Amino acid sequence: MPGPVSEVDVAAIRAEVLFTPDCPHAAQAESLLRRILEEEGVAVAVERIQVDDLDHAAGLGFRGSPTIRLDGLDVAPDPAAEVGLACRRYRQPDGRIAGVPPEEQIREVLRERLASLEPGPGPLARLREVPARAMRAGFVWAARQEGIERLSKRLPVTRGLVRRFVAGEDLASTLVALRRLRDDGLGTTVDVLGESVDSEVAATAAADAYLSLLDALQREGLDGNVSLKLTQMGLDIDRSFCQRNVARIVDRAFETDAFVRVDMEDHTRTDATLAIARELHGRHGNVGVVIQSYLRRSEADVETLITERIRVRLCKGAYNEPASVAFPTKPEVDESYVHLMERLLAEGTFPGIATHDERIIERARDFTARESIGRDRYEFQMLYGVRRDLQQALVAEGLAVRVYVPFGSEWYPYFMRRLAERPANLLFVLRSLARERRR
Numbered sequence: 001m002p003g004p005v006s007e008v009d010v011a012a013i014r015a016e017v018l019f020t021p022d023c024p025h026a027a028q029a030e031s032l033l034r035r036i037l038e039e040e041g042v043a044v045a046v047e048r049i050q051v052d053d054l055d056h057a058a059g060l061g062f063r064g065s066p067t068i069r070l071d072g073l074d075v076a077p078d079p080a081a082e083v084g085l086a087c088r089r090y091r092q093p094d095g096r097i098a099g100v101p102p103e104e105q106i107r108e109v110l111r112e113r114l115a116s117l118e119p120g121p122g123p124l125a126r127l128r129e130v131p132a133r134a135m136r137a138g139f140v141w142a143a144r145q146e147g148i149e150r151l152s153k154r155l156p157v158t159r160g161l162v163r164r165f166v167a168g169e170d171l172a173s174t175l176v177a178l179r180r181l182r183d184d185g186l187g188t189t190v191d192v193l194g195e196s197v198d199s200e201v202a203a204t205a206a207a208d209a210y211l212s213l214l215d216a217l218q219r220e221g222l223d224g225n226v227s228l229k230l231t232q233m234g235l236d237i238d239r240s241f242c243q244r245n246v247a248r249i250v251d252r253a254f255e256t257d258a259f260v261r262v263d264m265e266d267h268t269r270t271d272a273t274l275a276i277a278r279e280l281h282g283r284h285g286n287v288g289v290v291i292q293s294y295l296r297r298s299e300a301d302v303e304t305l306i307t308e309r310i311r312v313r314l315c316k317g318a319y320n321e322p323a324s325v326a327f328p329t330k331p332e333v334d335e336s337y338v339h340l341m342e343r344l345l346a347e348g349t350f351p352g353i354a355t356h357d358e359r360i361i362e363r364a365r366d367f368t369a370r371e372s373i374g375r376d377r378y379e380f381q382m383l384y385g386v387r388r389d390l391q392q393a394l395v396a397e398g399l400a401v402r403v404y405v406p407f408g409s410e411w412y413p414y415f416m417r418r419l420a421e422r423p424a425n426l427l428f429v430l431r432s433l434a435r436e437r438r439r
């Protein structure tokens, strides 16, 4: 792994907000840009440039206030706009007009700039050379190390980022987040964080937490949909104990008109997970499973689940798997995803298309339009805190989106998998650590 990240890597990126003195949206543009830079792990200061008169505007090629530029490029260029001091208006993905450019457009330009950085000797360049698989392997390994877990939980830097991916440490704060998501038109599925428990007492307590959750969801009139992991329910202790433990949840879910999704863990648990989910589905028909497109076996599993009319959430897969069981490259995983997605959309039972990959979402749109598959026959699913702009844009189009909302104190392994999915997340952590060390 590379050493601590210095800020030299991205000093090449210039981030500017240009504005007129009376602009009502200048501060908003600046704080939006700051937040995006922070979330993308780019530690540069935002330069504020006040444009006072027409000559100044002409010299800068300034076409209205506020304007956000990255490396001198307008993030939302409007060739029709004249050089001058007018107020700018920006159309958002949902059609609304706002005083600042759309968040995702700024992100995209930033990512393009980052991708175009010449590989040099700096740590960022070295990090880019680390293959995604190797990076995932590192994080998934770290997710199992108790020493690293204890250390990370103490670091203030981790907390900020954890808050982005985890709705709360307790049920009360999570209910607030769930209400907000519901008001935004999003469906939810709630995960009480925890996995790999090694005592029956802990597994029983985890199931009890789900019973309280189901009661609270019903009481509050919130979406009755939960996701759980079998290793949290005692799978590694005793399989039939685990099944009985989850059956309690499935029965309570039935009473409260809720649905239970059994998450998929690493490939050594696939058989047991599918078998238990299948048996539990047989109780009341309110249980679904997850299929990972990176597994070579998934095509056969999908066909069986289609025949059994069991609901499938399709994801790419978040664990570090050997090439003997999983496709080793991203193009193969993506190709498998599209194939399985089309099979599920065509013949599956209300599949959950769980991805933030815009190209794949576009393929789903094309396929459902071509095959006249109604919007009520499937849903998109995304993770809490990931691509909120995309979640909103799909909802604005009238498509169903469900957000996976984890909560609880056992966030560490979940959090590490989220870091593993994206180098920018890792960069953010490394940079913050480097900053903390300098304090």
Ligand SMILES: Cc1cc2nc3c(=O)[nH]c(=O)nc-3n(C[C@H](O)[C@H](O)[C@H](O)COP(=O)(O)OP(=O)(O)OC[C@H]3O[C@@H](n4cnc5c(N)ncnc54)[C@H](O)[C@@H]3O)c2cc1C
Pocket: 262, 263, 264, 265, 290, 292, 313, 315, 316, 317, 318, 319, 354, 355, 356, 357, 358, 381, 382, 383, 386, 387, 403, 404, 417, 418, 419, 421, 422, 425
């Ligand atoms: C609802 C839901 C449930 C899931 N359940 C399971 C499960 O049961 N078992 C399992 O193995 N995996 C599960 N996953 C995780 C999944 O397998 C992937 O690891 C994860 O979704 C990233 O893949 P992607 O499809 O978004 O595509 P990618 O190609 O990895 O990402 C596409 C784009 O999405 C954005 N993005 C993706 N991940 C992140 C992130 N962590 N932070 C910031 N941006 C990100 C980036 O813009 C990226 O460019 C689930 C995912 C979702 C959405």
